[in-house]
Amino acid sequence: MANLKIELKxxxxxxxxxxxxxxxxxxxxxxxxxxxxxxxxxxxxxIPMSPGDDLTYTLYVVAFSGTKFSCVITDKGSGGTISFSDVTGKQIKNRAISKGDKPFSE
Amino acid sequence: MRKVPLLFVLVLGTGTITYAQTSVFQDGKGESAYKLLGNAVSVNTGDKSLAATLKGKDEVSQNNTHFNSWAMNVNLAASDGSSALKSDDGFLFNGSIGASRIWKRVAPAVGNTDAWTNAWYINGNFLVERNKLYDLSLAKDKVFDQGNAGWKFAAGRSGYSGDHLWGYELNLGQATNAKDIKQTTVSTIQSGGTDSIKLEKQQSAYATSVFQGTQFNVQLNADYAWALTAKKAANNADVPALYLAGLFRSKFFQLSKPQINPAIGLYIANPGKPQSISAGFNVQESDLFNVLHAKDSSVGKRIGISFTAGFSID
Structure with missing residues (x-):
């Protein structure tokens, strides 16, 4: 079981x-x-996951087209993180969607 | 030594006042409909004003879709056209202080609906104006200062969806007509005889024959802006969003014929922060149908350009 913290900026x-x-x-x-x-x-x-497993996520952000954002997901147990950044508005008038399938970095 | 006040018909522009929430989509008279609805500072060269808004903490609904808040705003503008706030006789300024209640709604973060944000707001303001007037029929003190107090109440809605920013506002209140009239330069001349004169003092002032004290007025404002570079900005976050904006202003002073003041402008936002308009300019036609019967009756002579700059403090 992993205990996660998600921070969006x-x-x-x-x-x-x-x-x-x-x-x-x-x-x-x-x-x-x-x-x-x-x-x-x-x-x-x-969430039930083991060390070394990939995390599959889909982040939805509502902001005006063109807004930059970054997100850090931290596994509070191991201290490992997943970081990614993106820009809203790639699909004009739709919410921004960032998808990923990543392991936590040590 | 005899002092003779003379009039020169030099138009210096109008002293004006902005109200309500801070917006960079201000026209040359300080009016706006799209509001930043956040912490912000803005400067407007049209009315030489400085405005600031401070928003309180959001009251967030359980499902994260409603964000209600209070805000305070202050504004200070020179009432003496292009000259300084300070005159020989004291400070000349137009100012306002007010408070707003904001009800903001946003689309849920998941689902199939398009992303949008909009907010209703109401705003109340207490206004103070201090203007310089002249009356050549007076025996002495032909140029003098006059203070007027007023108020303004506004209700409106602002929002965005995709590449579009929009807002509309209805406001009413009591204010002078200083925004709508022009100042004249009054020169005091010392006449020392038949062949010598000396300019002693020059002052910009409103004629008492056209300046009206505090009067009731109603205004309807609407703003629409389209992000010209949103797609580029989305693919390259270093590209700032550029907006083409149309501003509609109508004013019913004492419920007489409406004065229409349309404007068109270009505004630019900070890269990566397309909601935070940082600077822009607009070209405005004051009193499109000349209901105020200005002496300059040609349309071209009532066109003005004003620049605004704003800083959204996230």
Whole structure:
């Protein structure tokens, strides 16, 4: 079981954010909580996974087209992280979607 | 030594005042409809004003789709056209202080609906104006200062979806007509005889014959902006978003014929922060149908250009 912390930081205002994390049992959306206009986060997301497993995620960000953002997912047990960054608005009028399938870095 | 006040018809521009929430989509008179609805500072060369908004913490709904907040705003503008705030007789300024309630809604973060954000707001302001007036029929003190207090209440909606920013606002209140009239340069000249005169003082002032005290007025404003470079900005975050904006302003002063002040402008945002407009300019036609019967009746003579710059403080 891994205990994750997700931190999202926008260079501009982020209006809403949620992340889908695939685990062997279910696929659930986790809504991030607003810290301030540009920072959203979610702590204590528990999923059944072992060290070395890849994490499959889909991040949804609502912000004006062109807003830069970066996200860090931390495995609180091992301290390993997954980092990625993107820009909203690749599909104009649709929310930004960042998908990945990555291992945690040590 | 005899002092003779003379009039020169040099138009210096109008002293104006901005109200409500800070916006960089301000026209030359300080009016706006699209609001930043956040912490921001803005400067407008049209009315020589400085405005700031401070927003309180959001009250977030359980499903993260409703964000309600309070905000405060202040504004200070020179009332003496292009000259300084300070005159020989004291400070000349137009100022306002107000508070807003904001109800912001955003699309849920997941699902199949398009992304959008919009917010309703109401805003109340207390206004203070201090203007310089002249009346040549007076025996002395032909140029004098006059203070006026007023108020303004606004209700509107701002939002964006994809590449589009938009806003509309209805506001009403009591203010002077200083925004809509022009100042004249009043020169005081010392005449020392038949062949010598000396310019003693020059002041910009409104004629009492056209300056009206605090009067009721209603305004309807609308802004629309289209992001010309959104796709490029999305693919290259170092490309700033550039907006083409159309601004519509109508003013019903004492509920007489509406004064229409349309404008078109270009605005640029910070790279990676397309919602934070950083600077822009607009070209505005004041009183399109000349309902104020300006002496300069040609359309071209009522066109003005103003620059705005803003800093969104995230």
């Amino acid at each position: 926008g260079e501009g205002t982020i209006d809403n954010a949620a992340i889908f994390i695939d685990d062997p049992l279910e696929k659930l959306p986790h809504s991030l909580q607003k810290d301030d206009d540009t920072s959203w986060s979610l702590d204590d997301v528990s």
